[in-house]
Amino acid sequence: MVDVLRVEVVSSTGIVWEGDARSVIVRTSEGDIGILPNHEPLLASLVPCAAEVLSTADTREVVAIDGGFVSVADNRVSLLSQFAKIAEEIDLVAAEHELAAAEKRINAGELDEETRHHYLRAQAQVRAARMAREN
Known part of the structure; x- marks a missing residue:
């Protein structure tokens, strides 16, 4: 079993963050979802939120996104959004x-x-910035 996720956060301007992670937390239209290695395949719509990525370096990356989609398959997680900012x-x-x-x-x-x-979008940015400052 693989215990690492390959994560990409992509906005309309390009890749915002990519790397290996232990987990990802995002908010879908159905509610918050936690993604761990070996998660079942998933495609869901995202709502504006502060997505959290726990990297394999044990750092928490917080990214403001304004909606879009999350795709999970074969330990690869893609967050696709029109707007995304670290x-x-x-x-x-x-x-x-x-x-x-x-x-x-x-x-x-x-x-x-x-x-x-x-x-x-502004609400997601404020939430993300505040979460990042909590570290």
């Missing part, structure tokens, strides 16, 4: 301002899909 690269203050601006627009009645998506 938590350490996120400016927490800027992300909090972005979230506040999106909340203000929603509270003012702007309930269009673009505003909702902007809010969820």
Whole structure:
């Protein structure tokens, strides 16, 4: 039995993170899912979240993603998203301002899909940046 996952986090601009991992935690449309080596094949839609990857070097990588898909097969995990950013690269203050601006627009009645998506992406970035700072 293999005890390592090969993980790729891919955004529309390219590979954001790749490496070997012990586990991955992401949020699907059905809820949070933990992926360990030898997981059964899976294809699921992702919702905006802070994905966590526990690398084989025992570091926790946190990545903000704004939805997309997770694919698991043969100890390979691919997180495919339009937007993905490593938590350490996120400016927490800027992300909090972005979230506040999106909340203000929603509270003012702007309930269009673009505003909702902007809010969820900012929320994922804030969550990821805060999680990364907890280490």
